[in-house]
Structure formats: structure tokens, C-alpha cells
Amino acid sequence: MTTLKELAKLLNVSISTVSKALSDSNDIGAKTKKRVKEAAELYNYKPNQMALGLKNNQTKTIGVIIPNILNHFFAKVLFGIEKAARQQSYDTIVCISHEKYANEVSSLEVLTNGRVDGFIMSLSAETLAKEHVNHIKTLKRADQPIVLFDRVTEKLDCDKIIIDDQHSMYEATKQLIENGRKNIAFVSNITNLEIGQLRLSGYQKALKESDISFDENKILKLTSIENPHQSMIKFLLSQKIDAIVSADNTSGIMMINAAKDLGFKVPKDIAVIGFGDKETSYLTYPQLSYIDQNPEEIGKTATEILIERIEDKNQKHKYRTIKLSTSLTLKATS
Amino acid sequence: MTTLKELAKLLNVSISTVSKALSDSNDIGAKTKKRVKEAAELYNYKPNQMALGLKNNQTKTIGVIIPNILNHFFAKVLFGIEKAARQQSYDTIVCISHEKYANEVSSLEVLTNGRVDGFIMSLSAETLAKEHVNHIKTLKRADQPIVLFDRVTEKLDCDKIIIDDQHSMYEATKQLIENGRKNIAFVSNITNLEIGQLRLSGYQKALKESDISFDENKILKLTSIENPHQSMIKFLLSQKIDAIVSADNTSGIMMINAAKDLGFKVPKDIAVIGFGDKETSYLTYPQLSYIDQNPEEIGKTATEILIERIEDKNQKHKYRTIKLSTSLTLKATS
DNA sequence: CTGTTAGCGCGTTCAG
DNA sequence: CTGAACGCGCTAACAG
Numbered sequence A, B: 001m002t003t004l005k006e007l008a009k010l011l012n013v014s015i016s017t018v019s020k021a022l023s024d025s026n027d028i029g030a031k032t033k034k035r036v037k038e039a040a041e042l043y044n045y046k047p048n049q050m051a052l053g054l055k056n057n058q059t060k061t062i063g064v065i066i067p068n069i070l071n072h073f074f075a076k077v078l079f080g081i082e083k084a085a086r087q088q089s090y091d092t093i094v095c096i097s098h099e100k101y102a103n104e105v106s107s108l109e110v111l112t113n114g115r116v117d118g119f120i121m122s123l124s125a126e127t128l129a130k131e132h133v134n135h136i137k138t139l140k141r142a143d144q145p146i147v148l149f150d151r152v153t154e155k156l157d158c159d160k161i162i163i164d165d166q167h168s169m170y171e172a173t174k175q176l177i178e179n180g181r182k183n184i185a186f187v188s189n190i191t192n193l194e195i196g197q198l199r200l201s202g203y204q205k206a207l208k209e210s211d212i213s214f215d216e217n218k219i220l221k222l223t224s225i226e227n228p229h230q231s232m233i234k235f236l237l238s239q240k241i242d243a244i245v246s247a248d249n250t251s252g253i254m255m256i257n258a259a260k261d262l263g264f265k266v267p268k269d270i271a272v273i274g275f276g277d278k279e280t281s282y283l284t285y286p287q288l289s290y291i292d293q294n295p296e297e298i299g300k301t302a303t304e305i306l307i308e309r310i311e312d313k314n315q316k317h318k319y320r321t322i323k324l325s326t327s328l329t330l331k332a333t334s
Numbered sequence C: 001c002t003g004t005t006a007g008c009g010c011g012t013t014c015a016g
Numbered sequence D: 001c002t003g004a005a006c007g008c009g010c011t012a013a014c015a016g
Helices: A005-013 A015-022 A030-042 A047-056 A071-088 A099-110 A125-130 A136-141 A163-179 A194-209 A228-237 A251-261 A295-311 B005-012 B017-024 B031-042 B049-056 B070-088 B103-110 B127-128 B133-139 B163-180 B192-210 B229-236 B251-261 B295-311
Strands: A061-066 A091-098 A118-121 A146-149 A159-163 A184-189 A219-221 A243-246 A269-274 A289-292 A322-323 A326-331 B061-066 B091-095 B118-121 B146-147 B160-164 B184-188 B219-220 B242-245 B270-275 B287-294 B319-322 B328-331
Touching: A005 A015, A005 A030, A015 A030, A030 B049, A030 B163, A047 B049, A061 A071, A061 A099, A061 A159, A061 A295, A071 A091, A071 A295, A071 B091, A091 A099, A091 B070, A091 B219, A118 A295, A136 A146, A146 A269, A146 A295, A159 A163, A159 A295, A163 A184, A163 A194, A163 A243, A163 A289, A163 A326, A184 A194, A184 A251, A184 B160, A228 A251, A228 B229, A243 A251, A251 A269, A251 B251, A289 B017, A295 A322, A322 B091, B005 B017, B005 B031, B005 B070, B017 B031, B061 B070, B061 B103, B061 B295, B070 B091, B070 B295, B091 B103, B091 B287, B103 B127, B118 B295, B133 B146, B146 B295, B160 B163, B160 B295, B163 B192, B163 B242, B163 B287, B184 B192, B184 B229, B184 B251, B229 B251, B242 B251, B251 B270, B295 B319
Parallel strands: A061 A091, A061 A118, A118 A146, A146 A159, A159 A322, A184 A219, A184 A243, A243 A269, A269 A289, B061 B091, B061 B118, B118 B146, B146 B160, B160 B319, B184 B219, B184 B242, B242 B270, B270 B287
Antiparallel strands: A091 B091, A289 A326, B287 B328
């Protein structure tokens, strides 16, 4: 690490001369500037961010706490966050809560030391279930800006980025109904989450609107990860089903495979719509029709909102809840 | 942000008294300690990491630069890194190069300012293709420790964590041969990478050893992401194939789907082994047999090696190249 | 036992 | 045009 001091000694000038020369201050003569700049280049001088941060009381870093990086959705949100942050010269520190409240708390504690300028979070399942929010309220008391996305809670007053979970599933279900499907199943491995419930209600709303009676048996709740295909096969064999909506981003894929294995034609015999995106749609054949949550957009928006708050602390903006739109992409001819 | 100064003023003692009391120094009397600690607790005091970092010339942060977070392999390595780093009280800053050399350079530059104590990297495809390594040599000159994983290069002398790409594919292919397969295809979307070539050579080695002649037509190179299934179907129809090995972590999945769509039984008619892990194996049915690179282990090892170097700068350890073992998991009865 | 001081690296006064 | 001094928050060496 080359420092201003080293450069100064080397050039036989004072530290502040070097500093000023590098920032093109009018105080410094042209040839001194040139000399300094060349030396800086040569020795690969870079201002120490710790020192800068200490001085300016800002880190140019945002903390991201997500429940699970192996979930494609969260990975893609992170993708969007990193990209947007970098564009504004912010770094991104990642913490993974592994769906545990305790990890969320400790990550928060570790980072609340002037290490980051603000947080972007999606709450862990455990935090949501227990309705614990004090760890985050503490943040807010410390005047740390925070933006929640996807896994949000009403118990917290802050900026939030969400999608219309109910509506997106409503649309998907309606699409299938219009396509002539009568026996539409609902599959989910996130029934324990509020967003899972919202998606279920969207499905129910669409059914109701078309006077299709809701049948509890057409709901498949996946819990353990073990042997999902077996439960799916049993489920498919137990009743007449001509379409499936999936509330998460893997069970739609698995359902297509289970259905095909049983000899059903997809989408002719059974049409499937799940959450996903272009890339994951390639994981099945025929490709899965999908509701795209536009995770990159979520990440981008969260980052922009956060940085706005960071850089204009005293802004009187009321906290906003931004509902981003999803898109429904139909694959294959149904 | 509560500071020592604020606490000191509040308690009518000096700053250093507070500092010492909090670190349980013998200098301080029991009751003073108690008073200080209670106040610190009350005001939620946390030492400012910027200040600490400046003083100790360390950030307790590691920089991770990976080509693509949406690739399950890299996501899982990051998972391992974050976990291991946290255990040693290090934070993780993530940068994504998007397979571009320029992004790699700029990420490196941004972070080489006393922002991180060291780097864990996997090189972008472009960097590897162009054989550019000067940006990293610059790092090393600045005495920044660095650990490379997976996408490494011989042109750099540093710690490296890799798997035995050739051997893992050799084992998989041999497994299929022993299973009686005669017409084994090789599918890959990473033929442009050195690790892709190594995996190909492992396949070839296994064939040779069993006196099966290598047939160029049995190699399917995927390039664009568009319509992979179409090329696969064409490929499968063009010749007799009874087994497939995939050199990456998606084409094996796609191949199973393509094969099943053509009416082949998997694995009876066509057996498939690809790179993957337990979770991704559930994305197909029957489940994909997979070579697990143990990405979490890779991340963990890389982190431990890096932190070792960071905390013992002058260590005379020669740079190590650690070859981690993979595991082959066979699914379904072949 | 407690307080004062110096210095980590930086930018920004303010004097010269 | 240049340099000395200060302070961000912290710890450690040194005085009292």
C-alpha cells in the first residue's frame, strides 16, 4: 500500500502537496502536479478507503442479508444488487442467514459498526415465523437505512420492494382456465411463508372468479426435500389433473418431470406454470411456462432506493413500498 | 453510531478509560469497568471498524471475484466462502465479473485500497482466453494475498484450489463402460475453457483404456444458450447412443429431458452422468447421476488458505495447489 | 488506577 | 504556490 506520506517523502514535498496535486487543486503548480501524478501512477497509489471512510463517515458499502444464496431467485437479486451498487461505486458485503434468525442477528451486529452505509435484506423464514423484528428496529434507531425485499413484514416501517404475489398467481391460474383447464392443481414448498399464502390466495381467487370450486385435494404442499417426485407421482395418480401452478421456483420443474414420467404429455395433457426465468425454463423440456419476478430489477430498485436514502439522510421521503410487476411467459403451445 | 468519545463524556472519564474498561484491562477498577460496560450496552456501543482497520492495517474482509453468480457451482462456492469467513469473523465482499476481463480489472482496482485483506478469485472466460494476468501480478506486487479456484492459470504463482477435472470425468466414463455402455456421448458448453478440455481428455482416456475408439461425432459442443434441446434432439437422433457424460452442470439435465422426450428410457436406454449435486439432481426425474465438485468444500478451503496467508504474512509456505476430491453419486439403477 | 498523547491515512483548513 | 496542523475513532505507550 503506497500512502501519501511515502509519496511525499519520495518527492521531497509535503503530504498535503501530494494530496492537492492529485485532486487537481489550483494551489499546485502545473509541473509539480505532473511530477506527483507520475509518481502516483508509478507506485500505483490508491487512497486508503479505511482512512477515507473514517474521515467522511461513510463506507461506500452496502450490506446484503439473504436467506439462501442457492435459491436462484436470491442469487439473481444479488446479481442485480451487485451490478447496481457497482455502478454507483458501492461495494457489496454479503451475509447469508441460512433461514435462521440467529444468523440474521449476528450478521446485523457485525455489520453495524460503520462497516456498511445501509442494508438490503430479505427476512429468514424463522424470523418471519417468530415475528421477531427488534434486531431490525435497533438498526433503525441507529439511523441505518434499510430496504426489505420479497420477504417483508408489516411490523417494520421502512422501504420495501415486493412483487404482487397474489396477482401474479391469479394471472397464471386465469391463463390456464382460459385455456380450458378445469382441474388445476397448486403445488408449493413455501406454504409456511406469507408470500406463499398470497400466491395460494391468487390461485383461489382465479378459481372463484370462474366458478370453479376450490378443492383442498388439489393442493400439494411439499415439505421435506427428500423424494419430492414420489409425492408428486402419488398426487398426480390420485386424481384427474390437467394443469398445475407452482408457487416456488423448483416444484414446477419437478412436476413436469413427474408428469412426463407417468406418460402425460406436457402441456397437452397437463400444462404447468411455475415461478422462474428464461434460464431455468431451459431445465425442462418442453420448457416451463413461467412467472418471472424480475429478480434483477428487484435488486436494482432496492439498491437505488437504499443509496438514495444513504446519500440524502435527512430526506423527508415517507417510506415507500414499491410493488414491481412480474411477467408471464408462456412456453410451448398449450 | 455511539463512539468512545461520547461514552467518555457521558461518564465523565477519559476516552482511554472507556477503551480499557471495555477490553477488560487490568488498569481499570472493577466498579469503573461495570459503569462503563453498562453504558456501552445501553448505548449499543460497537467499535468502529473503519477506525480499527486503519489502526491495525487490516479490514477483516475478503474480496471474492467470480465470473457468474447464477451458475450454481459458483453460488455454492460463495456459500462455502461466506460460511468459513464468518466463522473466522471475516466479511465477504462480492464482485461479479460477468466473464469479462474489464470487470475483473475494475473490481480488483476498487478493492485494492485497503478495502480487503486478500482475494479469492475464479478467472473470467475472457481473462483465461486472452491469458491476461498482469492485473493479478500487480496485486501480488502490492503484497495482497490471493487464492485462485477452479478457473486457474499456470501463468500465476499463487495458492490454488482445484479439482481433478480429468480424473473425475474419467471415473464417470469408466463407470458407464463397466455398466456395459458402448456408445457414450460427451456433451459440454465449456469446451472453450481449460477445465472443459481436461474433462474431455478424461472422457477420452477412459475410452482408450477400454479400447473404444474415439468418435468425433459423439461430441456435442453447446455454444449459444438458445434452443439447446433442439441440438440435443438432433444429436440423439443422428446416431446410436446409450450413455452421455456432461462436462458442465446444466447440459446433463437438459440431455435427460431431451432423451425422455424422444421416448428413450433413462437410464435403461440412455444413462446420463453430469456435474451437479444433491439439490440439482432433483431437477430431473429420474434423478441425474452426478459428479459433485464439492463446491462448498472448495470455498471453505480457499478461505482457510487465504486467511492463513493474511494472518501470517511472512510465512514461508511455498504456494500450494490443492486438488480436492470429487465424488460420484449414481442415481437410479443403471 | 486514570488520563494524556501519538499515530494509523486522508482531506481540509489556515498560515506562511 | 507550499506546508503545518487538525480531526475522523481507535488503541497502546507512557505519565501522573
